[in-house]
Amino acid sequence: MARTVSTRHKAIATVAAWFIALLIFFPILYTVVTSFKTEPEAIAGISLIPSGTFENYVEVQAQRDYFKPFMNSVIVSLGSTLIALVIAVPAAWSMAFSPTKRTKDILMWMLSTKMLPAVGVLVPIYLIFRDTGLLDTRLGLTVVLTLVNLPIVVWMLYTYFREIPGEILEAARMDGASLMNEIIHVLTPMALPGIASTMLLNIILAWNESFWTIRLTAAQAAPLTAFIASFSSPQGLFWAKLSAASTLAIAPILIMGWFSQRQLVRGLTFGAVK
Amino acid sequence: MATRQTRTLARLMMAPAVVLLLVWMIVPLSMTLWYSFENYNLLNPANRSFAGLLNYQFFYTDPAFWQSIANTLILVVGVLLITVIGGILLAILLNQPIFGQGIVRILVISPFFVMPPVAALVWKNMIMHPGYGVAADIARFVGVEPVDWFAQYPLLSIVIIVAWQWLPFATLILLTALQSLDSEQEEAAEMDGANVVQRFWHLTLPHLARAITVVILIQTIFLLAVYAEILVTTNGGPGYASTNLAFLIYRTALLSYDVGGASAGGVIAVILANILALFLMRAVGRNLD
Numbered sequence: 224m225a226r227t228v229s230t231r232h233k234a235i236a237t238v239a240a241w242f243i244a245l246l247i248f249f250p251i252l253y254t255v256v257t258s259f260k261t262e263p264e265a266i267a268g269i270s271l272i273p274s275g276t277f278e279n280y281v282e283v284q285a286q287r288d289y290f291k292p293f294m295n296s297v298i299v300s301l302g303s304t305l306i307a308l309v310i311a312v313p314a315a316w317s318m319a320f321s322p323t324k325r326t327k328d329i330l331m332w333m334l335s336t337k338m339l340p341a342v343g344v345l346v347p348i349y350l351i352f353r354d355t356g357l358l359d360t361r362l363g364l365t366v367v368l369t370l371v372n373l374p375i376v377v378w379m380l381y382t383y384f385r386e387i388p389g390e391i392l393e394a395a396r397m398d399g400a401s402l403m404n405e406i407i408h409v410l411t412p413m414a415l416p417g418i419a420s421t422m423l424l425n426i427i428l429a430w431n432e433s434f435w436t437i438r439l440t441a442a443q444a445a446p447l448t449a450f451i452a453s454f455s456s457p458q459g460l461f462w463a464k465l466s467a468a469s470t471l472a473i474a475p476i477l478i479m480g481w482f483s484q485r486q487l488v489r490g491l492t493f494g495a496v497k
Numbered sequence: 498m499a500t501r502q503t504r505t506l507a508r509l510m511m512a513p514a515v516v517l518l519l520v521w522m523i524v525p526l527s528m529t530l531w532y533s534f535e536n537y538n539l540l541n542p543a544n545r546s547f548a549g550l551l552n553y554q555f556f557y558t559d560p561a562f563w564q565s566i567a568n569t570l571i572l573v574v575g576v577l578l579i580t581v582i583g584g585i586l587l588a589i590l591l592n593q594p595i596f597g598q599g600i601v602r603i604l605v606i607s608p609f610f611v612m613p614p615v616a617a618l619v620w621k622n623m624i625m626h627p628g629y630g631v632a633a634d635i636a637r638f639v640g641v642e643p644v645d646w647f648a649q650y651p652l653l654s655i656v657i658i659v660a661w662q663w664l665p666f667a668t669l670i671l672l673t674a675l676q677s678l679d680s681e682q683e684e685a686a687e688m689d690g691a692n693v694v695q696r697f698w699h700l701t702l703p704h705l706a707r708a709i710t711v712v713i714l715i716q717t718i719f720l721l722a723v724y725a726e727i728l729v730t731t732n733g734g735p736g737y738a739s740t741n742l743a744f745l746i747y748r749t750a751l752l753s754y755d756v757g758g759a760s761a762g763g764v765i766a767v768i769l770a771n772i773l774a775l776f777l778m779r780a781v782g783r784n785l786d
Contacts, residue, residue, distance in 0.1 A: 313510035
């Protein structure tokens with residue numbers, strides 16, 4: 224009896240879950256499908272079977288120079304992530320292994336800077352950038368995204384480092400390992416998975432950041448967020464092409480995201496939910 | 498045991514991160530505060546003068562300000578209601594034994610990775626467009642008049658788009674929390690004759706309490722700052738119907754070039770965010786120990 228109930232239970236749950244999952248995923252699926260349609264097909268009504276043209280991808284590159292914002296996104300998100308890691312690894316390291324009374328306060332304070340609304344500092348940042356020639360440069364955007372995400376990077380690394388047992392350090396020290404050796408041979412191998420997860424999540428956050436990337440850039444340094452946002456003007460009403468540009472913009476991050484679900488939970492909840 | 502040397506080293510290792518964040522926080526914030534007491538318009542930058550509280554008074558008496566505060570609240574609360582309630586139900590569903598669980602999870606989490614401008618434009622053009630959108634196609638199919646979403650229900654449309662982006666986040670976090678629920682406890686409750694509703698109310702929900710708190714607080718930070726979704730869909734309109742506080746400040750700063758006014762708005766936004774942040778810090782801080 225119990226078995227038959229559980230089979231039926233599983234069947235019902237499966238149908239319901241797949242139905243809702245497909246409903247949630249539909250806008251993404253439809254975008255990908257539309258990117259392979261011709262423009263008349265794209266507005267001809269619901270159809271999940273495109274004629275299979277790659278024309279839109281060619282056109283987006285030919286008309287709007289898609290490669291440029293794509294590279295801007297790659298450079299800015301990778302660049303800001305790497306710089307943030309270089310700054311954050313030592314900080315998180317010392318907080319995890321030589322904590323003081325104030326470590327927790329410092330962590331909390333760092334988190335609080337993340338809660339500073341961007342619009343609260345939009346005007347000064349804009350004016351500073353204008354006066355120093357940083358507006359619409361990849362350098363300027365990289366600096367801002369580094370600072371915006373630095374608190375999350377420190378936090379994530381801290382929660383990972385804290386799980387490395389301190390006894391291992393003691394043991395290495397007993398064996399006469401120097402600090403340098405300790406870091407290279409003992410801690411780095413244990414810390415790498417955490418660093419990799421942090422890096423992945425931060426690239427996703429930087430890639431999708433849509434306030435500073437839109438406001439601080441124009442033709443030169445605009446990453447994909449700003450590029451896609453420019454399609455909102457009437458001249459951009461080419462849905463098949465918009466879909467092609469959108470598909471290219473979200474595909475790499477979507478795939479990275481699928482691989483980082485667990486780390487995402489941990490990173491975005493500051494270790495409160497694992 | 499920490500020696501003096503290692504303590505100095507620890508401080509040095511922490512210094513770059515702390516100093517950079519300190520500068521990043523203090524310099525622009527004090528500039529915003531300074532500007533908020535000035536008459537300063539970028540169209541007439543030579544003519545700067547002390548304004549006292551005029552900018553605040555101006556911002557405060559502007560009907561658009563109160564509307565934007567109301568819109569901000571509706572947006573935050575609306576999206577939170579949809580994502581938390583929907584997320585709990587969806588997490589419970591996904592926690593059942595189902596075929597293809599891995600793929601279902603991937604499909605459900607996906608919208609979270611879609612950059613806001615793409616999400617907003619896809620919904621605007623392909624789903625909610627009154628002429629060619631999927632919603633209009635369906636409406637015509639069942640024989641009702643298609644809805645012109647962004648003209649008739651601008652704020653609701655944005656709530657729907659943002660909820661679509663954040664429902665996956667809530668679901669994922671709550672599902673992770675659910676998976677740590679002790680199944681023996683659940684079975685014991687079932688044995689004792691507790692029905693589904695009772696088990697949900699007395700077992701599942703208390704277990705999820707911490708995760709729900711975290712979801713609400715983290716989403717609130719991001720939902721207060723919704724910007725790109727408004728920019729590419731309604732541009733804050735019609736009138737100020739879908740302008741939130743963040744969008745109003747942007748509009749004042751970069752479309753009216755009113756540095757003083759926008760800065761006053763910025764200070765108000767910072768104060769509001771800080772009040773909320775206080776709650777978040779408490780909740781997260783408790784989970785640290």
